[in-house]
Amino acid sequence: MRDGTSRRRVAITGIGVVCPLGSAVADVWDAMLAGRSAVTAREFISAATGTTLTIPAASVPDESLKPIPKASEVMADKFGKLALMAMQDAIADSGISLPQADRTRVGISTGTSMGGVIETDIGFNTIYVQKRPKVHPFTVIKTMFNSPASLLCTIHGLSGPVLSYGITCAASSVAIGEAARQIQHGYADVMIAGGTEAPLTYPAVNSWVSAQLLAPVHQMPAQSCRPFDATRNGTALGEGAAYFVLEEYEQARSRGARILVELVGYGVSTDSGHLTQPSVAGQARPMSLALADAGIAPEAIGYVSAHGTATKRNDATETQAIRVAFGKHAERLAVSSHKSMIGHLVGAAGAVGLLQCVMAVVTEKVPPTANLHTPDPECNLDYVPHVGRALPGLRGAMVNAFGLGGTAASLLVTRPH
């Protein structure tokens, strides 16, 4: 249980996002509330054989890409560039002055599932298809999983804890939760935390299709990912990044920061029954742990940003898991999945879900689950179908992320006080 005297508090003071719905937080939020889907039918071509693969996918629009320092551009894969764009925006949004901060106590915590997929693909293409003797010398730096963190570190001269988590769909939730712990236990005062993913290459897409994780392209491609719907048949793949500035609460307050929410709870555990199939107990556990970590009752939470991948198993299991964790109060929760609109951002999914939680508490509105036309008796909570709605008095929100391999993480935020 939480001991207020020995653990410091964590404020979230800035958000940055680059995703298929855009790269300005306000615009992304408006699009989410409107239930807009950025998922389309996207074709990928094998460089070796010309074979094509068409899947439902959502990509970052070109006009949403933001400038980053030229010196960073040449050193970065797309997953690193997207991360840098979002991290820069989060820092600007927070109003914090890094040059004036004690940078030995400023760190980074970033998650990704597949890392430098695009540059890895270019490297393999160079060797196997073009049969050239050497890949580009920066391939190592571009593809290393800690690339996003190193890029930011170098720009700002940060020398606090710089951590990278490779935990599939739970990577960014864990990155953010662990960043909070660094602050809570006094190892850092500021942590820039979040996740990034840029997996849209033929081989990566092929691996997801082969594992039977993706939905076929729907007659209306934007509706391919239908979380909690009776006709759901898999997820769509997305790309993007979302990052937050986490600060020690009192320090944020004394510098006059605009505190969006307090990050009050984090639960991480493992659903270890099966490598890919979830269990109710396994998914309920991080939710219960997060509530206990925060020392608050389920009734304090009004919204859950679900993992909601639109696979048959996840959505039914998650529904029951929410009931286990929240008890009778589950009936009163608003629950939704952003994957219906932007696909699965994998290593960034938890972070995007946290964005939804923060914005929900700040604006007292909850975003919808798009494409929910046919209710499923096995999924019988309030999933806010089609469009978002106002929820006056909303004070607390939770985001779930359940990774392939079992790591399950939940984060909890509440209105600041």
Place this chain on the structure above:
Amino acid sequence: MTNEEQILTLVRELVAQQGESPDAIVPQAQLADLGIDSLRAIDLIFRFEEAFGITVPMEDFPQTTVADAVAYVIKLLEAKPKVSAA
């Protein structure tokens, strides 16, 4: 294009990609002043190797002036066995 002109074109491309002005590339310019530190020198060497099909040993690559770097690569090009056109 002479060897020297080809080499300078590659240097200009690298420098421009980093956001520095290619006009600063004069023979006596220091590579370090052009933003070509040891890490970017590796990129430059890679481009020379790809363009000319030679191997440029990193240890001996001069990290001093543009003129020194150009002279070094020209020496390697001239030492390369000539392949007659089929």
